[in-house]
Amino acid sequence: MELPFSESFKIKMVEPIRKSSREEREQWIKAAHYNLFNLRSDQVFIDLLTDSGTGAMSDRQWAAMMLGDESYAGASSYYNLKNAIKDILGFEYFLPTHQGRAAENVLFSALVKDGDIVPGNSHFDTTKGHIEFRKAKAIDCTIDEAFNTTLDHPFKGNLDLNKLEYELQSHPKEKIPMIIVTVTCNSSGGQPVSMKNMREVYAMAKEYGIRVIFDSARFAENAYFIKVREEGYADKSIKEIVKEMYSYADGMTMSSKKDAIVNMGGFIGLRDEELFKTASQFNIIFEGFITYGGMSGRDMNALAQGLDEGTEFNYLETRINQVAYLGSRLKEFGIPVQEPFGGHAIFIDAKRFLPHLPKEEYVAQTLAVELYKEAGIRGVEIGTLLADRDPETRENRYPALELVRLAIPRRVYTNNHMDVIAVALKNVFDRREEIKTGYHILSEAPIMRHFTVELAPTVNATCVAE
Ligand SMILES: Cc1ncc(COP(=O)(O)O)c(C=O)c1O
Structure with a gap:
């Protein structure tokens, strides 16, 4: 029998992470104005905000x-x-x-x-x-x-x-x-x-x-x-x-x-x-x-x-296989993902995930918030918030793709974590029809707004400031 794939490293030091309840997460994300950048790291169970600077050094x-x-x-x-x-x-x-x-x-x-x-x-x-x-x-x-x-x-x-x-x-x-x-x-x-x-x-x-x-x-x-x-x-x-x-x-x-x-x-x-x-x-x-x-x-x-x-093959093979493992699990559950899988992240196609939400309500951000509420997993919106406004007209730029990026830190999480992420997304996917509205902006910076933007839920197309 062919041996299964395994990581090209062993673990010498570990860092504890803590689970939270749904009630806690709902309070935290509300206090963070529905911007995942505003959460404290100890309010996050699996942090996929970025693969930038979050890797484990050897x-x-x-x-x-x-x-x-x-x-x-x-x-x-x-x-x-x-x-x-x-x-x-x-x-x-x-x-x-x-x-x-x-x-x-x-x-x-x-x-x-x-x-x-x-x-x-x-x-x-x-x-x-x-x-x-x-x-x-x-x-x-x-x-x-x-x-x-x-x-x-x-x-x-x-x-x-x-x-x-x-x-x-x-x-x-x-x-x-x-x-x-x-x-x-x-x-x-x-x-x-x-x-x-x-x-x-x-x-x-x-x-x-x-x-x-x-x-x-x-x-x-x-x-x-x-x-x-x-x-x-x-x-x-x-x-x-x-x-x-x-x-x-x-x-x-x-x-x-x-x-x-x-x-x-x-x-x-x-x-x-x-x-x-x-x-x-x-x-x-x-x-x-x-x-x-x-x-x-x-x-x-x-x-x-x-x-x-x-730039060593074994390291890269381990890394890219883990990203692909998460991608395949999501595909098994029928979740719409960008294909072929990217190198550092899996991208969920939010427009296909939540096709009933209007683009004006920040579809990918809505999905990212739902995933956080579901299991304390922090991804990031790569969509209209990130695309910012046209510098001349100041109108929203609606990009061709509305994505939620799940960036995998290097040498940090195991495939058990990948399984948790996949099942959490499946749970959100199964109840996607219940997600009827998205968000609107309360305040934003003139450039690179996604880092500091403050949002509020849009209820029945009526803007509600919280
Ligand atoms: C393709 C690309 N270029 C530039 C940058 C900026 O790098 P830094 O975050 O180190 O300022 C990033 C960061 O994510 C990136 O992905």
């Missing part, structure tokens, strides 16, 4: 932390990280930052101006936020297949070359500081980009004289999908695939809290020395001196080690 990462060099300038930890970035990703120049959006802030300060356009594939919200904050425009060139959650396509993160070329032809080169390729594509469901697509985008970019920057938070998961799904890569190691991926990029921004398996950190990788020098000035103003940029020496050491571990 014994080798903790050991590396003890060797951190906390010198202000020229620390050995900086050089450890510099060497790891050069070896694994191939970039000569790098700037440490405290997290991914800080890398965007520094690099975009050097590149993006009022009136620019930045084509890409489903830009992440902070990426779009940093573009729009500079009065430039993010243009989504993701393939249409990405927006059909039932369609089986191996690389739904791909850019549509026709859409991209249209943008490159319609705007002068000076107005396009970069093309952003997001690997994997968080906003469209953790979907990967194929190597072929990266190669073609890069070739087109070079034809038009435009640089390509990879938003790299989950680059290793993307490499895993290339290995298992794209012809010609089955026998290549993850590190070989990663090297080829980055041969099609002029630079990268990285949120190290994902595939580098650290709790905090980020960086920029670049080939162009001039751009590195310009960006260095912004790094010093916003983050810190260029050899620490908002990170402790110990954190840079853990990150260097994490980059190595995060």
